[in-house]
């Protein structure tokens with residue numbers, strides 16, 4: 558059956574990265590008419606991200622992916638979090654299709670704690686990954702004493718089903 562949540566309304570997406578393309582595809586599936594504007598003629602590295610606070614986000618509409626929460630590489634979560642954003646955004650739009658600004662706000666409100674935790678965790682891992690000397694010995698000793706179960710448990714908040722259906 559055709560999905561009519563979007564009711565042929567127009568959505569403009571700036572940026573054709575994984576976040577923009579995934580959001581475009583998901584919203585098109587809901588029946589929105591999606592236009593994606595991509596500045597780059599070809600795909601290559603586009604530089605550093607900028608953290609934009611909630612007041613800026615309100616002015617912009619909504620942000621997803623690296624534009625909303627640029628992060629260091631140590632958790633390998635940039636694209637994963639962009640895709641989680643899209644799932645949550647679509648959930649919120651489906652929940653209140655008559656009030657898109659409210660849906661965007663609910664999405665931002667529902668996502669910032671988890672994405673911030675991933676950002677902080679990636680930053681903390683610098684201390685683990687990039688040390689030498691005594692600190693490297695401490696690291697080896699610490700991790701060698703942890704069981705596989707403990708290692709998996711420490712990442713359950715990120716990877717397991719308990720992370721929550723709505724990624725919050």
Ligand SMILES: Cc1cc2nc3c(=O)[nH]c(=O)nc-3n(C[C@H](O)[C@H](O)[C@H](O)COP(=O)(O)OP(=O)(O)OC[C@H]3O[C@@H](n4cnc5c(N)ncnc54)[C@H](O)[C@@H]3O)c2cc1C
Nearest residue numbers: 572573574575576594595596597622623633634635636637
């Ligand atoms: C080497 C490397 C390895 C990685 N490994 C992993 C991994 O294992 N797992 C993981 O989850 N993530 C990984 N990442 C991170 C992941 O690739 C990024 O977090 C993800 O691609 C971000 O997607 P995005 O759509 O948010 O942003 P981008 O991919 O940056 O897309 C933004 C797009 O917007 C366009 N744009 C910008 N400004 C404008 C404008 N004004 N008008 C129109 N278009 C505009 C840009 O040209 C760009 O195409 C890795 C990244 C790198 C570099």
